[in-house]
Amino acid sequence: MNNILELTDLSKELDHFRLNKVSFSLMEGCITGFIGVNGSGKTTTIKTILGLILKDGGSIKLFGKEMTEHERDLKNRIGVVLDEGYFYDDMTLKEMKNIISPAYKSWDEDVFVSYIKRFNLSLNQKISTLSKGMRMKYAITLALSHHADLLIMDEPTSGLDPLVRSELMDLLLEFMKEEGKTVFFSTHMTSDLDKIADMLILIDDGKILLSEEKDQLLDTHAIVKGDNKLLNEQTRKLFLVLRETAYGFEGVTSKKSSVHQQMSDVLIEKPTIEDIMLAYIGGSKDAI
């Protein structure tokens, strides 16, 4: 599989935050989840990829071409959904579409109309009157109506009810059925990724902590529970995060096989993506 997007040592210094040599790549035909807590750098990274925030250093290659040199051509192949929509709220859906559509070489009005019908949107409705869910559907309609190869979405599920979130996930899976399509979306709601993500990239404090296949990540990591007596200097090193109480310990490990070898009589459970994310960033579930 080809690399659709390659970020190498991407750096950006902002007032109270910096992206610290962010490097990762997206593979063609994959849904990649970009996870991290609020303020970890997800939006800054996405905005930098899109050229909305100017990078201080590093390289952004899309479809093998440097983004800064071929920005206009490359953006024709990207569909974008931004977290706050960034729509002119006083416009109608039709007016907004009439502004966006001429920007794309391969805008397909039939596709646009079919999504509008599917989502029961009214073209004469003002954007300000749309609910959060409808707004997201409209944003996706705009993003998918020019046959984009890469769909970039920033927190698309944030603030949506479970039904709309589920609809969105189905839509992404449908989009992926076509050959050569790739999805990159950021979220702090990791439950969305359990169902659909192929790859996961974890960012925290502007640094990439891990970039791996979801299934491999879930296979190699485990939640381990057991008696405190099993913990010693050697076994403690096997855990990314460890919580000890009077009744025993609970920890997340990335060395499942070593735990098997070195610790008998422990309970090993399959972790969720959230468990793994929190283990790497050193937080607890309550922190999210």
Next chain:
Amino acid sequence: MLFNLVIKDFIIAKKYLVFMLVFAIVGPIFITSKLELNNGGFISFVVTALYSLYILFNTVSMSEDKYKGSALLCATPYTRSSLVKAKYLFICVLFICSVAVYTMVSYIVPELLGRLNITNIGLAFLIVTVFFGILIPVQFRFGFEKTKFIAFIVVFLTPFIFPPIVEWLESNPSLNVTFSLPQMLRGWLPFVLTLLIGLVSMNISIRIYSRKNL
């Protein structure tokens, strides 16, 4: 593409377009009759045009500042420079509309409004270009909120300061710079200056906006 971005500005400002059309018709007549100016309607046209353009431009800027729509547009194949160029084109289109409206009104009520000649139009365009040539880059640099106070003061002082200055200049011919250029070229000079100032300002704005984080 540029054309669509100008249309976008008109859609944003559409609520005020009818009001501004009425103002563009009534404004020059009112100013000329109240101030009893004897300069063929030039000052009343400049003041009205400047007001109308500023209010419409400001409406668009306010909406851009509120909704950050330009961030979405920059995420599409629209370039940052095309967004900047569209702002200047928007002002040009509005100015042309102002001239058209004023000319129509001056044909309807010739006893109240004098017709604009090419030199007057050129001078008015030059004044408008100087004003927006400063305002647009400043707004791109400092944002809408910080800029609006400065602009408000300048615009609201214009009717009080501008007519006396022009009247004074007209009553003191010795102060007028005498060009050794032929009459016809002198008539086109404001347009040349307008073009130069506009281009310089646009390039400054493009540079500023190309370095901005959206």
